[in-house]
Amino acid sequence: MGYYDEHYSNERRSEQRNRKGIGLSAFVGAVVGGLVVLLAQPLLSPDQGGSEVADPTTVPIETEQLVGVDESVNVSVNSDITEAVEMVSDAVVGVINLQQSNFWSEAGGEGTGSGVIYKVDGDRAFVVTNHHVIEGASQVEVSLSDGSRVEAEVLGADIFTDLAVLEIESENVTTSAEFGNSELLRVGEPAIAIGNPLGLEFSRSVTQGIISATERSIPVDLSGNRQVDWHAEVIQTDAAINPGNSGGALINIQGQVIGINSMKIARSSVEGIGFAIPSSLAIPIINDLERFGEVQRPQMGVGIRSLSEIPSYHWQQTLNLPDDVKAGVFIMSVSPMSPADHAGLDEYDVIVGLDDNEIKDSHDLRKYLYTEKSTGDQMEVSFYRDGQKQTVTLELTEETY
Secondary structure (H helix, E strand, C coil): CHHHHHHHHHHHHHHHHCHHHHHHHHHHHHHHHHHHHHHHHHHHCHHHCCCCCCCHHHHHHHHHHHHCHHHHCCCCCCCHHHHHHHHHHHHEEEEEEEECCECCECCCEEEEEEEEEEEEECCEEEEEECHHHHCCCCEEEEECCCCCEEEEEEEEEECCCCEEEEEEECCCCCCCCCECCHHHCCCCCEEEEEECCCCHHHCCEEEEEEEEEEEEEEEECCCCCCCCCEEEEEEEECCCCCCCCCCCEEECCCCCEEEEEEEECCCCCCCCCEEEEEHHHHHHHHHHHHHHCCCCCEECCEEEEEHHHCCCHHHHHCCCCCCCCCCCEEEEEECCCCHHHHHCCCCCCEEEEECCEECCCHHHHHHHHHHHCCCCCEEEEEEEECCEEEEEEEECEECCC
């Protein structure tokens, strides 16, 4: 704009000084004007992002409108994800595992995980978390969304499903989460993880991903002997699950809890593989833990180990197994007055079958017993004793701890 005004003023002054030079001035002005058009053309070309050559007098108006954009434009940042998170976020809590030090040891301190408030009943509220989050605690506290910490009572915990239920006072509880049906999940649909990665400093962090797989069976070593004791049935997601997220919520786009975050594969070469306990599996376990303090499962009354856990020379020398028996479960102990005791099973018997199902290790035995049988059912047990295969029938009773 300045250039056009300046050029116009100079030309008028030249005309007043010497009207005789008007022809020369006009010629110079034409040349300069042509150069301006040529130089401005790339800036106004549609190929360079321009549109039409505007009247210069309209530029201040456009500039004025741009300066006032904050007053005229209203951008909404709401989305399905933000709404889903808002529904659940205050129900996700921190779970603090307090370890008691003693006279002989300075060990103590606290560990943190996550939990989900799933029910409020009068002056009490109930929280689900992971078994490994509260394992070994002398005291458990819960950190609520307002920052307050309240003492929690452990109602029950289950090592096989890695779930635990806590009870707290509901005075400062503002909301509870709703469970969704994990059996309706489809691979590729959104998944949102909420928890406390790396402790309460990052409380109620949110990460987003998808459902990578709806059914994964992950081998778990429960006893620390590097042998598979159980296979956890889990949902796989690529939503980031970090230390401290354990026990937190995996939710769908409707803001419903479809899983309880449990673990991840932690290797330098692996990224984006996390696991959550599906709600369809968690709900009956939670109900048992809340009501009975334990999961109601049938029991045989035996202590067991997989045949693969002992040196192979014991298979013939100690257990007197035939050469063709390469797998099974041997009995380490029999509880008095248990179903196994009543049926005549004994120490060092090697179980190879339950009903018509082959049993290769302790996981096979537990899986069949816990998922296919109920308290009061009869079960046929095939086993080897002193090199001879035998069969007995026992009646299952409720497992006690």
